[in-house]
Amino acid sequence: MISTEKKIAIHNLIEERWSPRAFENKSVGEEQLKALFEAARWAPSAMNEQPWRFIYAVKEDKENFDRLFSCLVEGNSWAENASALFISVAKKNYDYNGNPNSVALHDLGLATGNLLLQATDLGLHVHLMGGFKADKAREVLGIPEGFEPVSMGAVGYAGDPETLPENLKAREVAPRKRKPLNEIAFKGEWEQK
Numbered sequence: 001m002i003s004t005e006k007k008i009a010i011h012n013l014i015e016e017r018w019s020p021r022a023f024e025n026k027s028v029g030e031e032q033l034k035a036l037f038e039a040a041r042w043a044p045s046a047m048n049e050q051p052w053r054f055i056y057a058v059k060e061d062k063e064n065f066d067r068l069f070s071c072l073v074e075g076n077s078w079a080e081n082a083s084a085l086f087i088s089v090a091k092k093n094y095d096y097n098g099n100p101n102s103v104a105l106h107d108l109g110l111a112t113g114n115l116l117l118q119a120t121d122l123g124l125h126v127h128l129m130g131g132f133k134a135d136k137a138r139e140v141l142g143i144p145e146g147f148e149p150v151s152m153g154a155v156g157y158a159g160d161p162e163t164l165p166e167n168l169k170a171r172e173v174a175p176r177k178r179k180p181l182n183e184i185a186f187k188g189e190w191e192q193k
Contacts, residue, residue, distance in 0.1 A: 036118050051107050052091075105150060119155065
């Protein structure tokens with residue numbers, strides 16, 4: 001088992017990444033958003049398939065922002081205060097042979113991880129959400145067959161937690177928690193009790 005007694009150094013972008021629910025009323029520029037998707041574009045993928053796609057809108061583009069926002073479930077209504085929203089989509093089959101790509105979600109996750117780190121480097125925050133209606137997203141965003149909506153993200157600058165309802169404010173200011181390393185990484189064989 002790996003000892004977790006002392007703090008292990010990791011890159012500061014990983015330590016600083018955070019998913020707020022409170023966002024400042026400040027626009028995110030088009031060039032900043034392009035940088036996020038450029039970072040995603042350079043992620044590794046099986047067979048260099050690059051099975052990720054993203055649909056995004058900024059708050060100033062009310063029609064498209066509202067269309068993305070309409071896909072979220074009620075519990076994520078706080079996201080209306082974000083500067084931008086996006087949805088991540090995975091291409092389910094390989095281009096070269098049409099067979100199912102069993103690692104498309106993994107590869108989309110790698111691309112999204114790059115996006116998150118780029119956002120952190122730019123002083124932005126992204127809160128990913130699984131609470132959305134995939135069928136509605138397919139319909140209102142025109143996502144074709146063969147592609148799977150996976151998650152949504154709210155992008156912006158961290159805001160004041162006091163602007164949130166009490167139940168969300170408590171979660172916003174709570175300390176970040178992670179499972180101990182010995183619960184997620186096993187040497188040689190499965191060791192979890």
